[in-house]
Amino acid sequence: MANSISPHATHLQPQGWWRYFGFSIDHKVIGIQYLVTGFFFYLVGGVLAGMIRTELATPISDYLSREAYNEILTMHGTVMIFLWIVPVVNGAFGNYLVPFYVGARDMAFPRLNAVAFWMIPPAGILLIGSYFIGGAAQSGWTAYPPLSLTTPATGQVVWILSVLLLGGSSILGGINFIATILKLRRPGLKLMQLPMYCWAMLGTSILVVLSTPVLAGTLILLAFDIVAHTGFFNPVQGGNAVVYQHLFWFYSHPAVYIMVLPAFGLVSEILPVHARKPLFGYTTMVYSILAIVFLGLIVWAHHMFTSGTPPWMRLFFTIATSFIAVPTGIKFFNWLATLWGGKIALNSAMLFSCAFILNFVLGGITGVALAQVPFDIHVHDTYFVVAHFHYIVYGGTVFVIFASVYHWYPKFTGRLLNEPLGTLHFVLTFIGFNLCFGPQHWLGINGMPRRVSEYDPQFTLMNQVSSAGALLMAISTLPFLFNVIYSAFRGELAGDNPWRALTPEWLTSSPPPVENWHGPAPHVEHPYGYGMVDPA
C-alpha cells in the first residue's frame, strides 16, 4: 500500500503546521513529533540533572529533601532513557529516514506508527504527574526490589505503568521497522545496498522485540508484588530479589545498544557526506552490527558481579562482554578510515560526530575495564560507573543526536542552521560534558558511591568541577535552542541538497512532499558512491 502512490493520500493528510499536533500518519511528521517531544523531555531531564548537580555542589544534603533527591535521580534516569534517547534515535530519525532509505512512501504500518508515537506523551505526563500525586518513584531507574516494594507505592506503580507504555511504544516501533526494512524495499534494492542506518535500525529493532517484552513481564510481576502483595521478588515471602536483576538486565543491557546502535548508524550516514568519501568497510560494518546484536543479548549479568553470582557465570559474562569490543572496535577504525583521505568539512555535524568518536572510545575503554570482574568489584555502583555510562549515552548518543540535527535540519525545514552558533554550541557542550563527567571517574575510584545526596568532604572540589561542567552543559543548550527556532524562520535557504549527498532522502525536495517523491522513488544502489558517480 505504502509502495504505490495513492492520489487521495495527499488530501487525507493535513498540510498546515497543526499536522504536527494531530494524529498524522505521515512518517516524516511522526519523526518530527518524536524529535520535538524527545527534546522537550531532554530539557526536563536536564533540569533534573541540574538539581542533582546543585545538591552535589556541597558535601551535605541540604538543597533538596531526601525524598525529592531520590525521586529526582529516578526520574532523571527514566526520562533520559525512555523519553529522550530511545524515542529520538529510534523513533525520530528511524521514522524520518528508514522509508526514504528503503525507497518506500511510508512505514509498513502507518497507523501503528502514529499509535506508537501517541503512547509517549501520556506516558511522559504520567511519569511527571506522579510527582504531584503522592510523590514519584524513589528506587532508581533500576527499581530493584525489595527497595521498590518498600518505597511509596503510588509513585512506583505509576512509574511501572509509564515504562510499560513506553516499552509498548518501543515494541510497536520495532515491529514496524523490521517489517519496513525487510518487506517494503523498492523492488530490486538489495539488503546489502541499504544505507548503514537501516542495518542499525534492523539490529536495534530485533533487540527491542526480543528484550522489551521481558522487561514488561518483569515489571508486571513487580507491580503484582507491590499491589497484590505477591512475593515474586520479595525474599520475606520466599521470592528472589536476584531473579529480578537477571530479568531487568536482560532488557536493560540490550537497551544500551538500543540507544547506541542507531547512533552508530546515524554517524555512518553523516561522516561519508561531510568527508566526501564512501563509508569504509560496508560489509564488516554490517556484520559487526549483527555481532553486537547477538553478543548484546548474552552479557546482562555483568551488572551483577557483586550480587553473588556463581564464578562460572562471572567468567562467562566477562568474556562475552569483553568481546563486544571487537565488533565495536571495527566500526571505530572504519569510521577513521572513512575520514582518512577525504575532503573533510569541519562543520557542526562533523565536529559533533568526531567528538562522539572520542567520547565513545573513552567510554568503551572504561567499559572493557568494567567487564573484568575483579576490576568491577571495586568500582561497581560508584561514580566511576556513572562516568562510564554518561560517556556512552551522552558523549556517544546525545552527541550523535546533535550531529544529526545539524545534518538533517535542512532536510526537515529547507533551511540551514547557523554554523557559528553551531560551533559555539559544540565547544560549550564538549567542554561542559568532559568537565562534568571526567572527574567522576576519579570520584568513583576513590570512594564516592553513586545515588547519594551527600559525600565525604574530601570529594568537594571534584564534585564542584563536575557541577560547573553541568552548568556549562545547561548553558550550551541556549545557542542550540535559539538556533533551531531562529533558523526555522530566518535561516539561510538550503535548497534541496545542500550537502550534495547521495542517500535517497536528499534526492527529493527539502522538505519532502507527503509521499516522499513527486515521481517514482529513485533507485539508489550506491548510497556512499562519493568519488565514483557524478553527484546528482
Added chain:
Amino acid sequence: MSIRVSVLIALLSVLLVLAGLWVGANVDLLPLQASTNAPVYDELFQVLFSIGTMLFLGVLGLLIYTLVRFRRSSGDLGDGAATEGNLPLEIVWTAIPAVVVLFVGLYSYNIYERMGGMVPLSDHGAMHGMAVGEENGNAKVWAGIGAAPGLSPAVSVDVTAMQFAFIFRYPESNIVSGQLHVPEGQLVQLHMQANDVIHAFWVPQFRLKQDIIPGQPTVLAFTASRPGTYPIICAELCGLYHGAMHTSIVVHGRESYEQWLTENTPPPVTA
C-alpha cells in the same frame, strides 16, 4: 608505503606504547592500599590504565591528524578517494581489539583467582563456622571474593546491614559494635545478612565490595594489611539515608586488637 612512512609509523607506535606504560606506572588515581587484595587489584588497574591510555591517545592522535591533513579547502567541491574498504587493513583492526581483549580477559582471570574469587557457590566449606547460616538450616550461602573454602579465618564477624547502618557481632566474644575492628595481617571472614533491602559492603582501600541481599547470606573474606581507620560505605541505593549509610573499619596492630577485644567484651551474663 615508502620506507620513511613505515619507519615513522613504527616509531610513533613505540612512542605510544611508552606513553601508555609511563602513564600507567606514574599516574596514581587509586586510594591507599590497606588489604592484601589491594596491590593485586592495583596491578590489574595499572595494566588496564596503560592499555586504555595507548588506545585513547592513538585514536585521539589519528583523529586530529586526519582532520587537519584532510580538511577541505574552501571552494573545493571534489570528492575524496573512492576507497570502499581494504580487507587486510580490516583484518588488522579486527585482530587488534581481539588480541587486546583476549589478553585482558586471561590476565584479569588470573588476577581474579589470586583474589580468591573463583570459589564455587554453596560450597560446604564456606558454610563451615557459619553462625548466621545455621539458623536457616538449608540456606544457600553465597561467596563474595576471597571466601575460600577450607581456610580457617582468624576472626569471624557476623554483619547485619539494615536501613541505615551496619552492625557487627563477634560471636566468640559477644561484642556488638557499629564499627568493624580487625587485626592486621590475619584472615577475616564476614558472614553478611540483610533483612530489609539490598545494601552493599564497600571498603575502597581494600578494593572490596559485596552486595548484601535479603534472603541470601553471603560470606566475604579479606586480610587487612595496614593499620588505620578506613570507611565502610553502603554502595547500593537502599532508601532515603543511603548516602549517610557508612561507618568505618579500624585495622589494629596485633596487640591493640587484643586490647580492644578485652576492653569491649561484655561481662558474662549471670543467670
